[in-house]
Amino acid sequence: MNTPPSPSGAEPTDGSSVRIGALVPLTPPGWVEAGRHLLAGLELAVRDVNDAGGVLGRPLELVVRDTAADPQRAAAAVDDLARLGVAAVAGEYHSVVARAAAARADALGLPFLCSSAVLDALTEQPTEWVARLAPAQSHGWRIYADFLLGAGHSRIAVAVAPSVYWESGTRILRDHLARHGGSVIELDMRTLSATAVCDELAAHRATALLLLVGHPEPAVSIVRSARRDPRLAGLLIGAPAGQPEFAEWAALLGDDGAAVPFLRYLPERFGPLGVRVEKALRERLAEAPSFVAFEGYDTVTVLAEVLRSHGTDGADRARTAGSWPRIEVEGTRGQIRFSRTQGISVRQWAWPPVQVVDRDPAEPGRFRILHTG
Structure with missing residues (x-):
């Protein structure tokens, strides 16, 4: 009507x-x-x-x-x-x-x-x-950076696609991690294949890789390649934008899609x-x-x-x-x-609950809360 x-x-x-x-x-x-x-x-x-x-x-x-x-x-x-x-x-x-x-x-x-x-x-x-x-992205992604630091990760690689959103996220992570002795290595997905990403990760000895790219591709291909590369055993793969929240992620990746921490905005x-x-x-x-x-x-x-x-x-x-x-x-x-929140141009709910969550490797249909902020 x-x-x-x-x-x-x-x-x-x-x-x-x-x-x-x-x-x-x-x-x-x-x-x-x-x-x-x-x-x-x-x-x-x-x-x-x-x-x-x-x-x-x-x-x-x-x-x-x-x-x-x-x-x-x-x-x-x-x-x-x-x-x-x-x-x-x-x-x-x-x-x-x-x-x-x-x-x-x-x-x-x-x-x-x-x-x-x-x-x-x-x-x-x-x-x-x-x-x-x-x-706001600056609020949630700083919480995600705190999770990385708390888990012992200070040398972070980001597979990043061209986008104002991904560029903003990279900047937030870099600035916050730098204040705590961490660093961010940018991997430009305009020029790298999933296999080349693995080569870069091994060369830079990064302990975590964050997927700041589109879903399902190239995110799915990157995860599959990294999971199968023996040089990257122990690498944390993360997706702060929340791709693993949805059923499509689990359907495409199965067990490979577990243990990929992401941000979601729910209470405990x-x-x-x-x-x-x-x-x-x-x-x-x-x-x-x-x-x-x-x-x-x-x-x-x-x-x-x-x-x-x-x-x-x-x-x-x-x-x-x-x-x-x-x-x-x-x-x-x-x-x-x-x-009104400093640095935010619109009226803002400050703040919704923020969690860092992943899919449980023992039961990928179940989510584990790893960190809250």
């Missing part, structure tokens, strides 16, 4: 829906599995909001747009959603794509609650129009809301929900509360955006509130 937006300043009384735009990667080259989990969380929360009476008596409606990991497509989708009169925009997984969407939402004066993207510089200048649930134990939502998401997805699904659920939960308190239509967008610092909502992973 695409109900026309109400005239400026008018509050519909006919039960028409309150629409939220949703940006989700649902087709390649987007990370489709992450998009599927994000959308499942968004849709489940919409169902729960509507089962509880909607927003000021009106049903909540999700207007979904596939970004396919394309920044230009995401920016065009924000334009489209603004024309449709959505009250706010939610979602997006890929950081570079979310940055394009945030810039467009800021320019249009359209509230955007980013679910999953972590790039620190989500907008060029501070803005009141954009808020974010996921932790859920409260009652998280337990209920985890069960419902598992039924909806027919598999264990990732942290991305919980990010989706929390996004709609926050926006529904914002809209109940500060208006539901295009004319109320400024009030919606202005409410970020005043809202406090119980999410699946804790109490959510937004603030």
Whole structure:
């Protein structure tokens, strides 16, 4: 259903829906599995909001747009959603794509609650129009660096592909490790094969390799080559961006995909809301929900509360955006509130729970919590 937006300043009384735009990667080259989990969380929360009476008596409606990991497509989708009169925009997984969407939402004066993207510089200048649930990359990746140091790894290699996101992650790791006597060796994946990566690791005597590359390739080929190279026995392979979280990783790599630490944003134990939502998401997805699904659920939960308190239509967008610092909502992973954080240009939940986790080699379907921050 695409109900026309109400005239400026008018509050519909006919039960028409309150629409939220949703940006989700649902087709390649987007990370489709992450998009599927994000959308499942968004849709489940919409169902729960509507089962509880909607927003000021009106049903909540999700207007979904596939970004396919394309920044230009995401920016065009924000334009489209603004024309449709959505009250706010939610979602997006890929950081570079979310940055394009945030810039467009800021320019249009359209509230955007980013679910999953972590790039620190989500907008060029501070803005009141954009808020974010996921932790900033600098926060999460420093925690990951602390895990590496605590595990005795100070000579780290990164297999890195060209991307603002990967370059930012490399810089965060290098700066944090250098302050503690560690170092980072960059392996440029524009010129190296998986076999050549193994040669470089052996030559530099790195004790850990981090995969700052696309999934499934070249990440899967690198893991397979490193696991089979006798020179690299004892090498820690890590994936801070979270590739091993999803079932596709285990399906492609099997036992080779275990013991690859990654970042995820879940508490050690859920409260009652998280337990209920985890069960419902598992039924909806027919598999264990990732942290991305919980990010989706929390996004709609926050926006529904914002809209109940500060208006539901295009004319109320400024009030919606202005409410970020005043809202406090119980999410699946804790109490959510937004603030200004040094070096972050958007309103930020500081912070969601952060874990370093891997798949248990003895039981790859089970996750082990290695470190928290």
